[in-house]
Amino acid sequence: MSKPVRQTSVDLAPAPARRSPSSSRTAKPLGWLVPAVTVGGLLPIGVLVWDAYTGALGANPVQRAELQTGLLALALLILSLAATPVRLVTARLGWAGGRGWTWPARIRKSLGLLAFGYAFLHFLIYLFDQGFTLSTVAEDVIKRPFVTAGFTALLLMVPLALTSTPRSVKRLGFARWTRLHQLVYLAVSLGALHYWWGVKKDHTPPLIAALVIAVLFALRLLGRKKTRRSVVSG
């Protein structure tokens, strides 16, 4: 009975507490991965600041910066959720010795934290846009579903960002930590809804985001069923 649980748990986190040959020793060859993702992920902030400085953000720079950080947050969050589906799919294809790609799981935390960072920045720009008038912000959050969805998504990401360290996994226990981090599914869904509602007319981009999320969810569910079945039968 413990075996299938252990199997699924590997899907959800790259077993930070466990030392398996795949997670401890292959860390060296791809050691550049996490720093590269971190630097690459922070690069858009530099571009944004540069664009703001040179006037490349256009006639309404605040709105542009708000949109760009929001898009980055959603895109990075979706990428972080792709780790498990990518492993499941590549495993089914028999790649990486049948285990599938495990490297995406190793940058998942960085992607998640970057996503949170951009979501927070997005919120700060929105606050700036409203002139830090808290009454207006409160009214928006309460009265306008579009803002409520985005704000809730941000709030849901706070505990996830705070418990992103291996120490938190130990302190909470793996099962509870995993359950807590399942909030990310709700956060990304609300993020996509927020994007959908924020668009005036052309819903194609938010629709693409929603479809990608749906496919990732579906792959995860299918993969989980397959894993369980194969473990039971094997």
Add this chain to the structure above:
Amino acid sequence: QGQVRRPLGPYDTSEAVTPYAQATSYNNFYEFGTDKSDPARLAGSLKVRPWTVKIDGEVRKPQTVDIDTLQSWFPLEDRIYRMRCVEGWSMVMPWLGFPLAALIRRMEPTGKAKYVQFTALNDPKQFPGQRSRVLDWPYVEGLRLDEALHPLAFMAVGLQGRVLPGQNGAPLRLAVPWKYGFKSIKSIVRITLTEKQPKTTWSIAAPDEYGFFANVNPAVPHPRWSQATERRIGELSRRKTLPFNGYAEQVAGLYKGMDLKKFY
């Protein structure tokens, strides 16, 4: 930047004019695309000459007239108007053109005429955005006849002393400064006087968000955002939005007795 030397007329605002570069690069003109940079990028595909405007419906002198002839009928005037977009940003636009009332009077409306319907060009070859059905093309707007005859209602053919650029609605556009920007239809090819209230594009696309009147009103929020404030393009902080975009003194009388929350 932002200085106009001629003396200001009774309908002009003295506020700083939005720089030409910004007024012509940040546009909502979905016929070119939904991104605000699309119109400036793609406006080259719009052919503004030859151009005719069909005037029909409840008028005694229905006709199809060439844009240059139409323009020559009236002395061109300058008007520096505020322009408030429904999305919460605004500009100050020095238009060149003539009062809409002058054109309507010249066409001699019949007793049945109650509304004015405007239709924009429908041609996906010139308007690449029309290849996608984000809106029901052609773009249609409308005014009540008394609104259309108000001296503030303006037909623009120029901007900041230059011929109107494609992205701003060349060769002929409406400018009704007390209403949200989407009412000020661009690239007009037809003006029809009607008995019934025209069905307008945005009120068809999202009737709970965009009404027929669309008067600028800080007290009536859009379902997804407040309309209490706006960002003047070029400024970092927001300013308060004024009822009727600051033209209440001139136009509030048109809506006496009307519930503006209901008729948004």
